[in-house]
Amino acid sequence: MNKKFPFTGISSVAMHASGQENADYAHLTPIYATSTFTFDSAQQGSDRFAGADKTKIYSRWGNPTFTVAEETIAALETFGIKNPDGSQLEVKALLHASGQAAMSTLFLSTLQAGDSVLSHYSLYGGTHEILNKLLADTGVTATIIDMRNLELVEEALKKDPKIKLVHIETPANPTIQCVDIEEVTRIAKRYNKLVSVDNTFATPYLQQPFRYGVDFVFHSTTKFLNGHGTAIGGVLLGRDLEYMRTKVWKWHVLLGGNSNPFDAFLLTQGMKTLELRMDRHCANAMEVAAFLDRHPEIAHVNYNGLTSHPDHAITAKQMKHPGALMSFELKGGLEAGRKFIDALQMCVRAVSLGTVDTLLSHPATMSHAGLKKEERIQFGITDGLIRLSVGIENIADILADMEQALKKV
Ligand SMILES: *Cc1c(COP(=O)(O)O)cnc(C)c1O
Numbered sequence: 001m002n003k004k005f006p007f008t009g010i011s012s013v014a015m016h017a018s019g020q021e022n023a024d025y026a027h028l029t030p031i032y033a034t035s036t037f038t039f040d041s042a043q044q045g046s047d048r049f050a051g052a053d054k055t056k057i058y059s060r061w062g063n064p065t066f067t068v069a070e071e072t073i074a075a076l077e078t079f080g081i082k083n084p085d086g087s088q089l090e091v092k093a094l095l096h097a098s099g100q101a102a103m104s105t106l107f108l109s110t111l112q113a114g115d116s117v118l119s120h121y122s123l124y125g126g127t128h129e130i131l132n133k134l135l136a137d138t139g140v141t142a143t144i145i146d147m148r149n150l151e152l153v154e155e156a157l158k159k160d161p162k163i164k165l166v167h168i169e170t171p172a173n174p175t176i177q178c179v180d181i182e183e184v185t186r187i188a189k190r191y192n193k194l195v196s197v198d199n200t201f202a203t204p205y206l207q208q209p210f211r212y213g214v215d216f217v218f219h220s221t222t223k224f225l226n227g228h229g230t231a232i233g234g235v236l237l238g239r240d241l242e243y244m245r246t247k248v249w250k251w252h253v254l255l256g257g258n259s260n261p262f263d264a265f266l267l268t269q270g271m272k273t274l275e276l277r278m279d280r281h282c283a284n285a286m287e288v289a290a291f292l293d294r295h296p297e298i299a300h301v302n303y304n305g306l307t308s309h310p311d312h313a314i315t316a317k318q319m320k321h322p323g324a325l326m327s328f329e330l331k332g333g334l335e336a337g338r339k340f341i342d343a344l345q346m347c348v349r350a351v352s353l354g355t356v357d358t359l360l361s362h363p364a365t366m367s368h369a370g371l372k373k374e375e376r377i378q379f380g381i382t383d384g385l386i387r388l389s390v391g392i393e394n395i396a397d398i399l400a401d402m403e404q405a406l407k408k409v
Helices: 010-016 042-050 064-078 099-110 125-137 150-159 181-190 241-255 261-271 274-293 312-318 333-343 373-378 395-406
Strands: 092-096 116-120 141-145 163-169 194-198 216-220 234-238 298-302 325-330 359-361 386-389
Touching: 010 064, 010 274, 064 092, 064 234, 064 261, 092 099, 092 241, 099 125, 099 163, 099 194, 099 216, 099 234, 099 241, 116 125, 116 150, 125 141, 125 163, 141 150, 150 163, 150 181, 163 181, 181 194, 181 312, 234 241, 274 298, 274 325, 274 395, 325 333, 333 386, 333 395
Parallel strands: 116 141, 116 163, 163 194, 194 216
Antiparallel strands: 092 234, 216 234, 298 325, 325 386, 359 386
């Protein structure tokens, strides 16, 4: 870790905060494609097992290529955040095979039978299914409310002492609803609850949840952190270093959701351009949202950068820019939406998000098809809703493609 240099921006942090030395002076930390690591002596082997750094033993336990990605994400999520005593905040990151693996480690290491999780109703489909289907089998329950209503948050915490963890996803998928991290954390801490934030949509460039005293930050690195759609990955970061190195680490390595050196390398390369990409993603998204908002074929647009979005003020408070995700519905509903998606010539029909190119999907029949229809509608995922992840192509081309496709509905 290059801790000495007083970085002034996150591009420098992304490139230089973690530099692993290597014997061959390779400029980039190599892809250490190795399952195990050698010991010079029996003593060295036992010392590595006994030490705090267990990354040079066996790659399920860690690997130097993972370490660069982990230290970089930890540096980005804590950049400019000080402890009450003025020292730099430090957090521990654990890289995983996927966002879902990182989330499983968080929930399984932190919750036991009888505990409950409090969360917001607009959530990533996979998170919703873990909370409501899988955890139920382990005796952990989920309390799902509208966390934008702070009175409901307070009421739930007062009423149910079993709630142990408050899980926030903001902006949330696919309605782009935003939860006030500072206020929810303040209330949760009054009741001594743990708080985790899924920061996937925002990235640490737009929003740093540790600033508000949360305990865990989670990412699907598959999205903006990698940025190019080249690998699935996830990361879990925690403020309590001892807890992360013991309890959480134990669950992580025994569940076996470790990353791999090639994907970790791709992630590290992708993060170097995070700031540049996000600035362009966000500028393009603002133009696309304004275009859709005034188009006669469009019924409504959910984009937190528009003043018409109910969470515009929360966005302005906690995010540098509103992000690159939006959803919208055509006046012609589902049928028109499908025609529009099929008529696109440049923008890409695919689930996932946060890649350099523009992606569109249909949540009701794709990412959220696992939910019951009443639940979906209650969460704002109507049949005709289209989700859009705006890329960094030249804006005139994105708008021209949408314009020609809207003529065909
Ligand atoms: C994609 C995503 C996940 C799950 O991550 P995977 O890498 O697909 O396992 C969780 N939360 C959010 C907000 C996501 O976008």
